[in-house]
Amino acid sequence: MPAGDDEIWREDAVLAGIDTAGLDLISLDVFDTLLLRRCGPPEAVFPLVAQAARACGALDGAITDYAFTLLRREAEARARRDLIPAAGRADITLDDVYCNLRLPGSDTAALARIERETERRMTVANPYVAGFLRHLRRCGMPVMLLSDMYLSASDIEALLNTAGLPRGAAYDRLYVSCEQGAVKSGGGLFRRMLADRPSADPARMLHIGDNVMADQAGAQAAGVQAVLYAPPPHWTTLTGREGRLGVPQQGPLAPLRGMTARAGAGTHDRFWFDFGSLVMGPVAVHFAEWVLRHTAERGVRRIAPLMREGGLLSELMAAQARRLGLDMDIRPLHVSRGALLLPGLEGFGAAELEAISADSVYRTVGDLAGLLGLGPLPDSLAGQAGVPLIDLLGAHRRDGSGAFAALRDWLLDPARQAAVRARIGHARGLAGDYLRQELGEDGPVALVDIGARGTMFERIARAGGGRHDLHGYLFYATPEALHRMAAGMRIHTYMPLTAETIERARIIYRSPQFLELLLNGEAETTTGYRRAEDGQSVPVTEPAAVPDWQRAALRAGYAGIRRYAGLCESLGVGWGQEADPAAVLGILFRAVHLPTPEEAERLGALVYDLNDATRATQTLCGAGARHRLAALCRTVRPAMRLSVALQTRPSEVPWPQGALTLECPGHLEDMIDGARGDFGHRAICRQIIDMVQAAGAGRLVVCAAGGRGGMGPTFIGAAREAGLGLAGYADLLVPAQGDAFEGVPVLPLAAAAREDCRFAAVVSVGYGSAILKALREGMHGDSRPLHCFWFDGTEFRTTVIADGRDDREESL
Template identity: 25%
Template sequence: MDATSPSAPARPSLLVRLREPLEAAEAVSFDVFDTLFVRLIAAPEDVFDLVGARFGLKHFRRHRIAAQAQAFRVMRAEGRREIDLDGIYACLPDLGVPAEALKRAEWAAELAVLRLNPEVHAVLVRAQALGKPCILTSDMYLPAGFFAALCERAGITVDRLFISSEAQATKRDDGALFTRAAEALGLSPGRILHIGDNPASDIARGAEKGLATFHYAPDLGPARPTPDLAHAIVAGIARFQAFQPDRSPWWHLGYAAGAPATHALVEWLRGRAEEDRIDLLLFLARDGFTAHRLWPGEATPSLYFKASRVLLRLAAVTERNFEAQIPFLLSGAASVADIFARIGVELPDEAVLRDLGFTAETRYTRKRHAAFAALMRAMRWRILQVCRASRRGLHAACLQAGFRDGMRLGLVDVGWKGSTQAAFLAFVQDFFDVRVKGYYVCLHAKARKGLEMEALISGATHRGAIRRALYDNRVVAELLFSAPHASITGARLEPDGSVAFTQDPGRGADPRLPAIAAEIDAGIRDGVALLRDLLAEIRIELPVAALTAPMLALARDPSRDQAEIIGSIYNFDSWGSSRLFRSYAARLDPREAARGDSWPAGMRALTAPRP
């Protein structure tokens, strides 16, 4: 079992399940659409919207569907068994664009959105390695030439193509296309294995004709309605992860929900940074890790800046403001040991603590705040040592990043209220005369006033209720915008002039967290690569609302499986973590709560999944 998985895979891989049928068969037949190839759109008819968008024909989809229905009527009247693309377009009314141009555009759109299904492609590769003839068998109005172009584009070869529009025989009606294939191959039908997704045309008709059949039924999850073409494209990209069931659930979350949102953030940042004349864009650790990896080289100069709110706050602690910083030093505290560990100060000897009225495991409570504040004052000089070291180290890091007076800096962070930006300003303005603008995934309605900031998800793109729901379930966004390293809480200037950054893995933290973040990052980068490839070909600009829809759905209405795996993460926030308890990312089962585990108010529960 993968270390990042909460449970073992539900069933063996497709290749394993087909091992014996493949070995027994003398030839293998593959259905094309939704089997060997899948479309990167929500529904097949969305291709018609792509054609309509290209030519500015708002109602092309409706006309195209009607033309296909009419082509079937003409087919039956003429005694034929199947329609073809030419026949469909002969039934299309004059829309002001030549039918031939529309037909070529549909061909191109179909090619653009079709991708090899990874798990079925693996079966094709295995069958060919075994020396089995492999054929494509499809009920489709497109001609055989389209399928030849599709295979060439995908880099695969097959032995024969059996396409209903050219054979004038179908799978769906009477299985005659299967008979044609068996005769052409010179094999009895029982020696052919057919793999397809349609229970009727692929499985029932194939079995009736004597073929060995395998019903390919991937787990695509519940279908969500798509209000427009943009949402249909994003839904298709998000769904494509389902065809790689061997990947971890975290990779799937990154691919389906993180990739579109990260692409939206990167594209939005490109425009904003250029318009705002940003000299250097700082992707803050850890939130900016993946977005920075995807940042285009030709865009605004950028840097993955290893600073966090905690590091910035600690670096700003001085003798003058120490008293005012005590609430921050104690915020989210669990015990004496936790407080000193997260600051990076060595825990005092037991005798010293005892003299001060504490033990290492003394729990912090509001009633004990005054006593804990007194402890901070007693250990003031040790704490200030750490803070001064971080201040020097962070200043050196700024110099090495090229900070200079007059610069306009951009900060990239997830959100939510601008506290990190305020801490950055408080630190950097002691050394440099710079202007700073914050760029966020989403901002809370009560974000700090007086800061120059804006967000990808804003009132211009989403209703207030949606933004509030994302904030309430912000662990989802923070999980998708994370990094496979621990929080940066300290900086130290080394003798050779380099800067060493201290990471805080937390206390009692979920040991899976680095691997989870790495898997999510891999899923996001794979998903963005596919999305960029598709958009470069279809040349459609996707709005923020469509690109962020999967992430918002994950936050507002996760599936039960999604809620369970995200809810299994504990001690996600290193600053507030402790070995004394586990803080989960979602509400706990009452039996778990009875064991003393907690659910902190700062990490709200996921919306309860639907049964």
């Protein structure tokens, strides 16, 4: 970590709340607390091992990354199942894992070595916890590290050294389960630490870690205080929804966003701060990093991000350029669709009128008259003042309706047409002068816009008279941008141009308003240009017409974006380059396409000014939009609601997915889960969860079969996402799961039947009846009814067991 960043720990909401007064010793968990993997979760290491192993011949070329991940996971499970009970050992080693991975054509010793090397390459210090650790050492606090891990102490010490946390300076001693013969769960590893300090008082010690069973319950079992350093619930919910849409959770985005999720929001509203840091932060920061690298490599020094988001992007790029020592001229360009509408016209006739009319679904007849500087509309057109031009044009093209023809005849009266052409010439002169002042006439210029068609680049080129060497940069692009590329326009896109990303870009572009709002912040709208006293052409701007609460929300969103940028800066160069652009696009796609109910409610309340030579504003999910979506849901069969909603007019339903989330709760989730049509367990789990919630249960025991290969992990993830509490996990086939499975306390099936919690989810299609039999046997003598929710392979059922023999079915 760069010097001077040690105080960053105070921005971590959990660490900042720890009072060390009265403590004699602090212990820390290692992985996912003090150390992070820049590739993401622990299993993200396995594909990297496979790639390196195939490259050096240690793994058969037919074994894909996915296959190796499954095999490596199974080998670890087999080692835990066979070695721990048979040998009476507390934990396994990495060599034990690879002894259980005997693949023909592979070199197991080389695979183990490659995994150690990959861990060293991927592991970095968590800047928050590392800063807190250094603070503790400056205060003279003894610090111990405890880890339930198959890597040896020497392996982990090497990782700590590489992360700048050497023994002695950063901590006093490291305790590792596979060498100490004890694990944290149940308190065993803590007792080993205490045995080395017989005079120490456990009540004056504190342990910090991320696992509720190992770090919190384990420490407390040994009499040690504990602080749970777990990801906040909103982060778990967000990543769960992204996973449902196939957004990758590997790579540096996972640890970067996970760390940012822990940041305190200060005086800002938590929702807006988190949305800024976790959704908009990655979009803005990594796009800005990419533009800066791309332009520097090609010798483009002048970078002109387009307003209104240009203010934020300029700020981010300028900071990155200073950090990298790049001499770049980065200044925002004050342009807008409305400001460049007249300067972009070659003349004014019937063709230009039709182009203006088709350009916006919002621009009305009255807006056009004001834009062209004309007086009041004639009586014959006064009644059309509030009608969108595109509606008049559509009717004219459809059946020759006279309203558009009357407007055309009035506008193209020779005297009036000459006045309009003069106004266009004046506007073009002002805009051209402004562009020359800002962009110069020598050397290439990078124009930067979020998305999506390249229209603004085309308008700038036309308004500038084609004299500038322009290079356009877009975060995301629709097929229209590709058409412009084919016509010779130089456009570079951050997102990869694949069928999947282009389809996602089209869905984002259907409802881009909150993306633009949160990146624009409080920037004013450019409405045109004027001649200043010194002869310079300067932009004319107006403040956005939004309520005060929205300004506070936008400020909180900006604070979140800056928090994400600051964290990236503290970690140093390289992380942004490793971020997968398709995954960054996926983050934004999820926010648009599968919002949480709170996102739909709060983002949907935002007021958006259209910024295209109209005075119109919209509420993204206002009463009118919700009413139209509710009516649509009553008339369209459920399977078609989303597709039909996306075809509604943006002027009437700006954000269909938000309105659907509010009007038909759960519908988008059902559509997405059902559309997968695979052998995954999620649809079954969702239905069982709906049954549990309909019964009024908020907490339950999970009864499954097959460990990680069964339905249990999927159900646990879906239950947490739904806000259900999990009292325990019991497995018919793999009872030896340690003290916790996926963070849930492990119980024998007989004990699960006697838990105080009287609701159980039986999550196995093939073994459901056998699990119920085991629960029934465990309930002999217990008259309390146990409500079991399950799927028998053909129908969903609720079975109530009492006294171990009295079964009945309930209808919910």
